[in-house]
Amino acid sequence: MNKPSVKQWQEPAPDTDFDAFVTVVESRRSVRKFEPEPIPDEIVERCLDLALLAPTSSNLQSWEFYRVVDPDKKQRLAEACLSQPAATTAAELIVAVARTDTWREHSRKMVEVFDQSEWEWPKTMRAYYEMMTRIAYGLGPARLGGAVKAVVEPVVSLFRAAPTLPKDECDLKIWAVKTTALACENLMLAFRAAGYDSCPMEGFDERRIRKLLKLPKDAVVVMVVGAGKRAPGGVYGPRIRFERDRFIHTV
Numbered sequence: 001m002n003k004p005s006v007k008q009w010q011e012p013a014p015d016t017d018f019d020a021f022v023t024v025v026e027s028r029r030s031v032r033k034f035e036p037e038p039i040p041d042e043i044v045e046r047c048l049d050l051a052l053l054a055p056t057s058s059n060l061q062s063w064e065f066y067r068v069v070d071p072d073k074k075q076r077l078a079e080a081c082l083s084q085p086a087a088t089t090a091a092e093l094i095v096a097v098a099r100t101d102t103w104r105e106h107s108r109k110m111v112e113v114f115d116q117s118e119w120e121w122p123k124t125m126r127a128y129y130e131m132m133t134r135i136a137y138g139l140g141p142a143r144l145g146g147a148v149k150a151v152v153e154p155v156v157s158l159f160r161a162a163p164t165l166p167k168d169e170c171d172l173k174i175w176a177v178k179t180t181a182l183a184c185e186n187l188m189l190a191f192r193a194a195g196y197d198s199c200p201m202e203g204f205d206e207r208r209i210r211k212l213l214k215l216p217k218d219a220v221v222v223m224v225v226g227a228g229k230r231a232p233g234g235v236y237g238p239r240i241r242f243e244r245d246r247f248i249h250t251v
């Protein structure tokens with residue numbers, strides 16, 4: 001039986017509450033001191049689900065989140081976060097990890113999703129995940145693919161717009177970290193929307209965290225998010241942002 005084309009898919013934009021969003025964004029502060037009260041399990045899991053709805057490059061979902069609940073591991077993680085109060089007082093500690101090598105498996109999974117879908121997906125989509133992601137994110141044997149991209153890309157760019165693709169491990173890390181950081185923001189806004197608070201932390205000993213969580217070689221610890229109920233004095237001062245026109249350019 002023929003499947004309907006996914007081009008017929010309709011998803012009208014639902015009404016949203018802009019004021020509620022403004023309240024969430026404006027009231028999110030980095031909180032360094034939390035009350036001992038726990039966050040209900042279902043809220044933490046729901047916030048993590050919402051983190052996974054962040055946009056992700058090529059939909060390759062190059063992220064992982066480790067919710068550390070084991071008391072001994074949690075204590076060691078807080079120590080690895082340099083014993084910052086945002087970590088030692090947090091009801092929840094979540095380690096956001098970017099993965100630079102899961103794109104292969106995830107490309108295969110995308111093809112499986114197309115195969116199992118009740119919709120007919122365009123052949124170009126399948127080709128993208130069967131072939132193009134290898135060109136885009138693969139570095140090739142002895143990094144030769146990356147070297148070829150480094151030569152070909154600027155030449156093509158002289159004649160037509162050419163995508164700037166990862167050419168070495170560092171580029172791949174940037175690629176995976178971008179996506180993971182977006183999910184972290186979703187996570188922190190979700191906690192705020194649920195009445196809780198958070199603090200992103202990059203003040204940590206990555207070696208210790210890698211060891212504690214037995215992270216694979218291609219993992220990059222992006223940040224540790226501490227979360228909980230805001231304690232009095234948990235925000236260290238009024239928010240500081242520089243003048244808007246330093247950052248926002250209309251050209």
Ligand SMILES: Cc1cc2nc3c(=O)[nH]c(=O)nc-3n(C[C@H](O)[C@H](O)[C@H](O)COP(=O)(O)O)c2cc1C
Nearest residue numbers: 028029030032084086199200201202203204223239
């Ligand atoms: C990637 C990243 C790493 C951060 N690391 C830490 C940290 O280790 N410890 C900490 O107390 N705050 C940390 N922060 C929080 C910033 O200090 C905070 O976002 C900034 O001062 C602005 O304050 P606000 O978040 O309340 O607007 C980090 C923020 C980001 C985005």
